[in-house]
Amino acid sequence: MxxxxxxxxxxxxxxxxxxxxxxxxxxxxxxxxxxxxxxxxxxxxHEIGEVLVDAIANGDLGYANPSGSRLAEAFAGFAERRWDWRVDPEAVVAVPDVMVGVAELLRLLTKPGAGVVITTPVYPPFFSVIAEVGRRVIEVPLLDGDRRERLPVQQIEAAFAEGAEALLLCNPHNPTGYVAGREELLALGEIVDRHDGVVLSDEIHAPLTLEAASHVPFCALPAAAAEAAITLTSATKAWNLAGLKCGLAVARSPRMREALRSLPVDLHDRVGHLGVLASVAAFTRAxxxxxxxxxxxxxxxxxxxxxxxxxxxxxxxxxxxxxxxxxxxxxxxxxxxxxxxxxxxxxxxxxxxxxxxxxxxxxxxxxxxxxxxxxxxxxxxxxxxxxx
Ligand SMILES: Cc1ncc(COP(=O)(O)O)c(C=O)c1O
Structure with a gap:
């Protein structure tokens, strides 16, 4: 197009x-x-600017109400149009930002000291967030033997076989811009499921996938592969809203939905109200x-x-x-x-x-x-x- x-x-x-x-x-x-x-x-x-200017003019600067603002529904509509991904709004929770979501989910879904696999080189806060929650970084290099990055599926499997509990995936990948293929993601889903681990799939850059590639949301994979996955995303990279503090965690399986329900109850109060308003405008109108x-x-x-x-x-x-x-x-x-x-x-x-x-x-x-x-x-x- x-x-x-x-x-x-x-x-x-x-x-x-x-x-x-x-x-x-x-x-x-x-x-x-x-x-x-x-x-x-x-x-x-301008659709986002309008919403923000209107909120400021009206003194609408209080606490966020992500569900009342229909943030999950706004994202679900966007995900379906963009990626043919049917998201159940009931399986979405608002988080202050993607990295807070990652931190809280690692605390919830892995044991203290657990190994968390990351594919490097990667977004630097992946290292610090794992340290912050007292887990252990397991670095697995992206493969670029044919001058194209690929996910190191076998090495990831080996890390899980040695006891890793989670994979923190960056897809699309920062810094290389690599977009993982469906087959690689399916293989990862199977590995993680077989070893009883979890996948936290950071898909914050997904709206910025260029036309030549297609982004496959982890939680849109067949149920078995997505059983242990949670996607973390937001409007903040694509529409440049990082300072407004609003992210989303999206689950698919009953087990991961339950995990989202177990997140700290006050988490949604820490989401930025302007971030919610701007994100809804982004997903629905921009x-x-x-x-x-x-x-x-x-x-x-x-x-x-x-x-x-x-x-x-x-x-x-x-x-x-x-x-x-x-x-x-x-x-x-x-x-x-x-x-x-x-x-x-x-x-x-x-x-x-x-x-x-x-x-x-x-x-x-x-x-x-x-x-x-x-x-x-x-x-x-x-x-x-x-x-x-
Ligand atoms: C891969 C990745 N994840 C997370 C973030 C930060 O997201 P947030 O501000 O929502 O924590 C960035 C920012 O550049 C990023 O590139």
Missing amino acids: KVELSLNFDSVDLVALRRRRSEKWTRHPADVLPAFVAELDFAPA EPWLDELRAYLAETRRWFPGLLAERLPGVVFHPGQATYLAWLDCRALGLGADPAAHFLTKGRVALAPGSDFGTLGRGFVRLNLGTTRSLIEEAVGRMASALA
């Missing part, structure tokens, strides 16, 4: 961005171009905006390798099929384990250091492509100047 762009994703204004007060725009001095956080620089969808964003990002992904080849020929990049993140292999540049430190000091551009994503990330950086092509050119230009 070809999406005609009516919104101007090219019209971001750096002076206005520098007035933002989120971490991205305030962590570094003003001469640094920030490209480290997974955040969009674009203006919000799909056209999402499709225009995906079309813009797809074009950026087609254009970006040429820019790299011209300005940073030593850097290796394999375009993924989702997210707005670029995982850049800088090992040939001779900058050591932490090229991000060099690019920051010499180029005044802040990238996410690859080693934060696990030891396999040494020598890599993650660049955020969720911005205009002119700001991406600026970031890459600063990286190139750091090498001069």
Whole structure:
């Protein structure tokens, strides 16, 4: 489906961005171009802006009522239209954000000290959340033998055979943009079921799957494979609402529905009210905006390798099929384990250091492509100047 762009994703204004007060725009001095956080620089969808402005004008800033706001129904409608995934709204709970959901579910579904498998390199808070709840990280590297990441299904099986209790899956994958295939997910579901484990499937980037790939929600797999799975997701990456604090945990099997019912009773009070309102607007009214964003990002992904080849020929990049993140292999540049430190000091551009994503990330950086092509050119230009 070809999406005609009516919104101007090219019209971001750096002076206005520098007035933002989120971490991205305030962590570094003003001469640094920030490209480290997974955040969009674009203006919000107007359907979301309207709802938020109206709530503020009306002093509607109290506690959230996710069920009264029909958050679960809004997500279920979106999931069915996008992925043909029939979600029972009764099997959805609101959580303050995806990582809080992960923490609480690990506490509930695994024993203290239990091994939790993650496929690395991966989103850095996967390491810290497992430590925070007193569980143990079992790192299993993504396979890229044929220069395409794949899930290390056999190694995951071996980890469960040695006693791991949970798999914390990142699909689509941050930082590589890898979208797991149905067969891989089915195999994982069987493994986890056979070893009596659980799958927490973080699908926060799923709405940002590009057209060439299809996202398969873990809980949409046949019942046996999804028996031990809970999907965690939110509108916050795709529609850029991270500061508003609203995520969702979705179950399928009776056992996992029961787990969701056993989450701490006050959890839904800790969800952000504006986050709920904005997420409902996103899921019900802002799909056209999402499709225009995906079309813009797809074009950026087609254009970006040429820019790299011209300005940073030593850097290796394999375009993924989702997210707005670029995982850049800088090992040939001779900058050591932490090229991000060099690019920051010499180029005044802040990238996410690859080693934060696990030891396999040494020598890599993650660049955020969720911005205009002119700001991406600026970031890459600063990286190139750091090498001069
Ligand atoms: C894979 C993944 N999970 C979770 C998050 C954070 O989500 P939340 O703010 O809802 O905890 C991010 C943010 O970039 C992410 O990339």
